[in-house]
Amino acid sequence: LEFCDSFITSFPKINSKKCFEDHSLPRNFKSRNVQLSVNAAGLDSLDVDHFIEHAYSTNRARWKKKTKQIATLGPASSNKEMIEKLFLAGADVFRLNFSHGKHEEKAKLVTAIREIESKYKHPIGILADLQGPKLRVGIFEHDKVVVVEGQNFRFDMSDEPGDSGRVKLPHKEIIDTLDVGDVLLLDDGKLKMTVTESGSGYVECIVNVGGNLSNRKGVNTPTVTLPISPLTPKDLEDLHFALNVEGKVDVIALSFVQKPEDIMELREIVGTKAKILAKIEKPQAVENLELIVPLCDMIMVARGDLGVEMNIEDVPIAQKQIVKCCRKLGKPVVIATQMLESMIDNPTPTRAEASDAATAIYDGVDAIMLSAESAAGKYPLESVQMQQRIITRVESDPQYKKLMAQTVKGIHMSATDAITNAAKTVADSLNAVAIITFSSRGTTTMRAAMLRPEKPILGISPNIETARGLAMTWGVYPAVIEEEDIDSTAQKYRSMLNKSCKLALEKKVAEDPSDLLVVTAGLPFGTPGIANILRVLPAAGPDVWDPSLTNDLDEAEESYINYDDEN
Numbered sequence: 354l355e356f357c358d359s360f361i362t363s364f365p366k367i368n369s370k371k372c373f374e375d376h377s378l379p380r381n382f383k384s385r386n387v388q389l390s391v392n393a394a395g396l397d398s399l400d401v402d403h404f405i406e407h408a409y410s411t412n413r414a415r416w417k418k419k420t421k422q423i424a425t426l427g428p429a430s431s432n433k434e435m436i437e438k439l440f441l442a443g444a445d446v447f448r449l450n451f452s453h454g455k456h457e458e459k460a461k462l463v464t465a466i467r468e469i470e471s472k473y474k475h476p477i478g479i480l481a482d483l484q485g486p487k488l489r490v491g492i493f494e495h496d497k498v499v500v501v502e503g504q505n506f507r508f509d510m511s512d513e514p515g516d517s518g519r520v521k522l523p524h525k526e527i528i529d530t531l532d533v534g535d536v537l538l539l540d541d542g543k544l545k546m547t548v549t550e551s552g553s554g555y556v557e558c559i560v561n562v563g564g565n566l567s568n569r570k571g572v573n574t575p576t577v578t579l580p581i582s583p584l585t586p587k588d589l590e591d592l593h594f595a596l597n598v599e600g601k602v603d604v605i606a607l608s609f610v611q612k613p614e615d616i617m618e619l620r621e622i623v624g625t626k627a628k629i630l631a632k633i634e635k636p637q638a639v640e641n642l643e644l645i646v647p648l649c650d651m652i653m654v655a656r657g658d659l660g661v662e663m664n665i666e667d668v669p670i671a672q673k674q675i676v677k678c679c680r681k682l683g684k685p686v687v688i689a690t691q692m693l694e695s696m697i698d699n700p701t702p703t704r705a706e707a708s709d710a711a712t713a714i715y716d717g718v719d720a721i722m723l724s725a726e727s728a729a730g731k732y733p734l735e736s737v738q739m740q741q742r743i744i745t746r747v748e749s750d751p752q753y754k755k756l757m758a759q760t761v762k763g764i765h766m767s768a769t770d771a772i773t774n775a776a777k778t779v780a781d782s783l784n785a786v787a788i789i790t791f792s793s794r795g796t797t798t799m800r801a802a803m804l805r806p807e808k809p810i811l812g813i814s815p816n817i818e819t820a821r822g823l824a825m826t827w828g829v830y831p832a833v834i835e836e837e838d839i840d841s842t843a844q845k846y847r848s849m850l851n852k853s854c855k856l857a858l859e860k861k862v863a864e865d866p867s868d869l870l871v872v873t874a875g876l877p878f879g880t881p882g883i884a885n886i887l888r889v890l891p892a893a894g895p896d897v898w899d900p901s902l903t904n905d906l907d908e909a910e911e912s913y914i915n916y917d918d919e920n
Contacts, residue, residue, distance in 0.1 A: 403472050403473050404473050404475065405859075408475075412442070412443075413861075415441065415443050415741055418443070418741065418744045418748060419748055419827055420714050420718065420719070420720065420721065421719055421721075422443045422445055422446070422720065422721060422723070422737060422740050423444070423446040423447070423448055423480065423687060423720050423721070423723065423825070424439050424444040424446075424448065424727040424736075425447075425450055425722070425723060425725070425727050425728040426448065426450075426462055426727070426728060427450065427454075427725075427727070427728025427729045429727065429728060429730055429731070430727050430728060431458070431462065432465075433469070435733065435734070436465050436466060436469060437469050438734050439727065439733065439734060439737050440473070440477065442734060443738065443741035444727075444737050445477070445478060445720070446478035446480055446604075446720065446824050447462070447477065447478070447479055447480065448480040448482055448606075448724075449462060449463075449479065449481050449482065449602070450482050450724075451481060451484050451595075456594045459481075459595075460598050460599070463598050466479055467600040475832075476817065476824055476832070477824060478603045478604060478821050478822065478824035479600075479602040479604070479821070480602070480603070480604045480606055480825075481591070481592075481602040481604065481605050481606065481627075482608070482632075483584070483588045483591055483592060483605065483606060483607060484588060484591070485583055485584075485585070485588065485608025485632075486582075486585055486608075486609050487571065487585075488527065488573070488574070489523075489569045489570060489571055489572060490508070490520050490521065490539065490566070490570055491512075491515060491521030491522070491569070492514055492520075492521075492568040493515040493520060493566075493567065493568055494514035494515065494516055496567055497568065498515065498516060498517040498566055499564070499565055499566075500517065500560050500563045500564065500566055501560060501563040502560055502561065502562065503560060504518075504560050504563070505557060506518060506519065506520075506546060506559075507520075507556070507557050508521075508537075508555065508556050508558065509521060509522065509528075509554055509556075510522070510525065510554045510555070520566075522556075522572065524572075526579055526580055527574060527579060528554060528556055530577050531548050531556050531574070532548065532577075533548055533549060534547065534548060534576075535548045535574070535577055536548075536574070537558060537572060537574060538573040538575060539570055539572055540564070540565075540571060541661055542660075542661040542662075543562070544560070544563065544566060545560075546558035546560050547559055547561055573658075573662050575663065578612065579611065582615075582618060583609040583610055583611070583618070583619070584618065592605065592619075595627070596623065602627060603818065603821040603822050603824070604628045604650070604651065605628070605629055606630040606631075608655075609632075610631045610645065611641070612638075612641050612644075612645070613644045613645055613648055615631075616645060616648040620648070629650050629651070630649065630651040630652065631645055631649045632655040632658075633645075633654055633655060633671075634655035634658035634659045634662075635658070635659070636659075636662050639659075639671050639674070639675070643678065646678050646679060646682055646684055651684060651687065651719075651825060652675060652679050652684055652685070653686075653687040653688075654672050654675050654676070654686065654687065655689055655690060656672065656688070656689065656690040656691065657690035657691065659671065672688065672713075673716065676717070676718055680803065683802075683803035685719035685720065685799070685826050685827065686718050686719055686720075687719060688720075688721050688722065689722040690722075691706075691709075692709065692710050692713075692721055692724075692726070692740070693739060693740065694706065694725070696730060696736045697725050697726055697730035697732075698730065699732070700731075700732050700735050701735075707739075710740065710743045711743055711746075714744055714753070715747060715752075715753060715756060717756065717757055717805060718827075719802075719825060719826055719827040720827075721740060721744075723736050723737065723740065754807060757805040758805070758807070768884075769875070769884040769885075772873055772884040772885060772887050773790075773800055773801045773873060775887055776788050776871045776872075776873045776887055777808075779871050780871040781806075781807060781808070783871070783889060785808060785868075785869040785870055785889070786808065786809075786863050786864070786892070787808050787809050787810065787811050787863065787870055787871070788801060788808050788810050788871050789810075789853050789857065790810060790812050790874075790884070791814075791872075791873070791875070792812060792814050792819065793815060793816060793819065794816075794819055795812070795814060795823050795826075798810060798812035798814075798823055798829055799826055800884075801829075802827050805828065808871075809828055810828050810829045811829075811830055811832065811857055811862050811870075812826075812829040812830065812831045813831075813832050813833070813834050813853050813856070814831065814834075815834065815835055815836045816833065819831075820832060820833045830860070830862065834849065834856065846876065846886075847895060850890065850895040851895060851896070854870065854890065854893065854894040857870060858892050865892065867891050868891065869889060869892075870889070870890055871888070871889055872886075872889075872890065874886045
């Protein structure tokens, strides 16, 4: 309390109009500008030469965007040189698809990403996407058959090869769950059948949409919740690898989510070792959305599988519903699947694809993702560059800024949210260049991002894992500054202020020492989710204050004080 009282009474009056007009610094600025050594991103020392000389100077727009980009790695982007190009072009997070490839290949990708992260001193997120259950029919005597509309077709548990009238469905849990009227979709929705009879170990169906059906084609069950775990034995092996690989992954993406219990099952295994992202790709997950989202750290709208099990015209509505729910609860949300699908084979997207990406950005999503475009396409780099161009253009639109300024209705404001909202208002009023948040687990930073401030957020944490996890959050540029082993809360806070100001200048969040920064923090440090301090200071640091920013310029010299000086 004594420290906070001292802080409040020493806060100088600010003339915001003068702030815009006069950025001069006091004569003794250089002698007061504290030089500090900062361990940024938990990697070596704060040597940002590669960042300034190459990353920032060649593509400034990449470091000013708020919407994040996720790029899937694959055959077209499996070497370090290409991964580095994708990072410099805009990729904030890299997705490892565990449906393909071996663990040894994934380990090499993780190593390459962490080496790039170390080179540019910027935290990079790694997303491990688990395959999930794959429900498939058995085999046919002649490898494939043709089924026609109106005919009967039987699924059973017999090991006999299938024919035009039946085939094995080697998933007893499906057969036992299906009832008359339930729908089966096969081969990514190309074929559709409706159950007309169910019995012990079999179901009889009528074919609604016919076509070719071949060995081991996929089966979807949009009308029933299956009593199966979303984690297969393969997923458990992949999960163990992802949580223990050298370099670590930051986010685990869970497929086949149907109900809240699916998230709880994964959480019991993962604990706090990584963040959990739920892929919303089944109608049952949409129905249980309000129960699933609070249990997750992030959400992905997986429109590919969702589009198979839902009517196509319902997918855009579901997408809006999911985004709104996530924004209301402050959970990062990602839009995935076919964002720039045509760029798998072409150097430019269709106009419809560009509009689709732009619409997601206008909705305020945290990130948009590339799948095959960056993993297996002919133009992985151009795809990332195109996404960044679309993001930059949309975010420069005044209409976008108006949309983001509209607070999501229904948000419950805690004391922390009130401080964060005040920081947003102060930053706008003073034309500050950024908001700085101190957060040990990222909670405070994510709450700040939930309000979609116009100014960028420099999210500082003492933990590299937290910083990497924030790489997918809208408007946040994460960094790590290690806390000093100081007993005094006031001295520790002052030290963090000095380091964060220096970091803001070196990362070009602030371009000039006189640029204003708005800082939120929670004291005592290390208390999760608390923000009870709001402070304005120049990027030059807390030991310097520009006398031109006071109301009474005739008494500028008297007003210019080092309000952190204990003497």
